[in-house]
Each structure stands twice: as C-alpha cells, then as structure tokens.
Amino acid sequence: MITIDYRSREPIYQQIISRIEDLAASGLMSADEQLPSVRSLAVELSINPNTIQRAYNELERRGIIYSVAGKGSFLAKPSEAVREQKQADYLESFREQIRRAVSLGIKLEVLLGLCEKYYKQAEGGASK
Amino acid sequence: MITIDYRSREPIYQQIISRIEDLAASGLMSADEQLPSVRSLAVELSINPNTIQRAYNELERRGIIYSVAGKGSFLAKPSEAVREQKQADYLESFREQIRRAVSLGIKLEVLLGLCEKYYKQAEGGASK
DNA sequence: TTATGTGTACTAAGTATGTTAATACAGTTA
DNA sequence: TAACTGTATTAACATACTTAGTACACATAA
Incomplete structure (x- = not known):
C-alpha cells in the first residue's frame, strides 16, 4: 500500500506523509478508512515505529488523518x-x-x- | 548568474552543480567560457569556498568543466x-x-x- | 480478568551529511 | 613582487534523520 525509496534523499517520514496525502487527495482511500498501525507499518517497511509515528503525527496536525488511542489511525474527511x-x-x-x-x-x-x-x-x- | 535556495533541502553544492550543468546543457554558456572563481563565487553567494570547490570538483569529474591551477575553471565542450x-x-x-x-x-x-x-x-x- | 493490539510520550544515542574555519602550497599573470 | 587562480588537508560544528528502549493509557476480544 505504501512504498518507500530508501535511497532517496527525501526522509522516510516525509515520503510516508506524501504517500498518504496523495492517497487522500486522489480519493483512492475514503474518509474513516483505517490506516496501517504504527507498529505494523514499521514492520512492513522495516523501519523504526518512531519514524512512522512522526509521519502520522504530522499528518494529524495537518488534518489529513485522525488517531484514536487504542483503536488506530483513520483518514479524515477531505478538507x-x-x-x-x-x-x-x-x-x-x-x-x-x-x-x-x-x-x-x-x-x-x-x-x-x-x-x-x-x-x-x-x-x-x-x-x- | 547562479542563484541558490538556502532553504531548500537540496545541498548547496548540489544546487551549484545543477545550475552549471543546466547552463552548459542549455547553451547559454559556450565552451571555454570562464566560470566564477571558487573564491569570488563563495563571496557572491556568502558561503564557504570549500563548498564551491566541492561542486567544481564534481563537475570536473563529470566532464562538464575543466580547471587549470592559476588560471581558473572553464566550461568544457558540451557533450x-x-x-x-x-x-x-x-x-x-x-x-x-x-x-x-x-x-x-x-x-x-x-x-x-x-x-x-x-x-x-x-x-x-x-x-x- | 487477561492478553493483545492500538496510539502516545520521552530520553538518549547513533549515524550521516553538509558546512564552515583555518591553513598551506603551487601555478599564472600583470 | 603582488594579487589573483586552483588544490589539498584537517578539524570542528551544525543539523536532521533514524534507531533503541521504555513506559503508559485506552480498546477489544478471548
């Protein structure tokens, strides 16, 4: 669902932000659809959970996604x-x-x- | 002649390489035309001469320019x-x-x- | 309740890269 | 000689990204 270019100069967390922003903007994902969990995406991409959280954090700040402790992270309504x-x-x-x-x-x-x-x-x- | 975006994530020396490569590719500069000296360009852009030299070094390695100690750096024949x-x-x-x-x-x-x-x-x- | 999975927070360390600083040396030219 | 050029080297500094480890609170299902 999300792919990363590890050789790129663009930081991983930035790449994740871009991918998910694009998914949201393009309409390929709908509102309230669940995103991969911080930990599962970390395993899938073979990177540290902190890096994922940093991306999700920024995405929430931008209003692209919303997170609920204990449940997960979800796509916000497109603004x-x-x-x-x-x-x-x-x-x-x-x-x-x-x-x-x-x-x-x-x-x-x-x-x-x-x-x-x-x-x-x-x-x-x-x-x- | 060469402008830099200091806020960009792209390193300064990379930007210089790109600018000069573009100048060469576009034909806006001709072969054997002299480039700004390492020191003068450093002053003009308000950066360290080492950074300029790093760019020129790489440009020479790529065959875009050639340098002569004591004379200066010049555009190579466009390839x-x-x-x-x-x-x-x-x-x-x-x-x-x-x-x-x-x-x-x-x-x-x-x-x-x-x-x-x-x-x-x-x-x-x-x-x- | 217990176990497991979720988000969140924090600190510390490691790593890589870009940039600056300070010198020094050698060639060219007026 | 003086003032330019390119080149080289070493050290330090600055910043950003990433990892590691730990902890806590909430949600859900067994």
Missing part, C-alpha cells in the same frame, strides 16, 4: 482547504519545473504536447 | 550525450509531475496556461 493548499504548493513547484525546461533548451511546443499526453494517460489510469 | 541524458531525465520527472497534478484535481487547461505563462517568463528572464 477543501487542505486540497487548495496542496494545489497552491504544486503550482509553485511547477514554475520551477518549467524554468528548468527552458534552461535545458526544451521547446514550449514539446512541453505542451507532453503535458497533454501525460495528463490524459494519468487521467485514464488514475481515478477514484 | 551531446550529457545534454540528451539530462533532457531525458527531465522529461521522465515531468511525467510524474503531471501525474500529481491529475491526482490533485488540477485541470488540463490550467496546466497548459501556466506552462505557457511560466515558460515565457523564464525565457525572458533567463539568458547569459
């Missing part, structure tokens, strides 16, 4: 505010991405074409 | 292979970027519009 914030963050990073394309000498037409192509591919493959 | 590899890497990451836009519910039209807008901004702002 429009959260989604908008993520969109805004995304668009900001997109600007940087385009800047790099320019300095690599990639033509605008190529970029637009791939944009459309990849978009439609992802649209077809993804979804609820 | 078509390097440029193509960088473009390919970029386009691969672009696909992932678009995939994320979809799962965030950003419309294709918005993406295309920003693509064009940011592209032209970067094109105007960039240059030697």
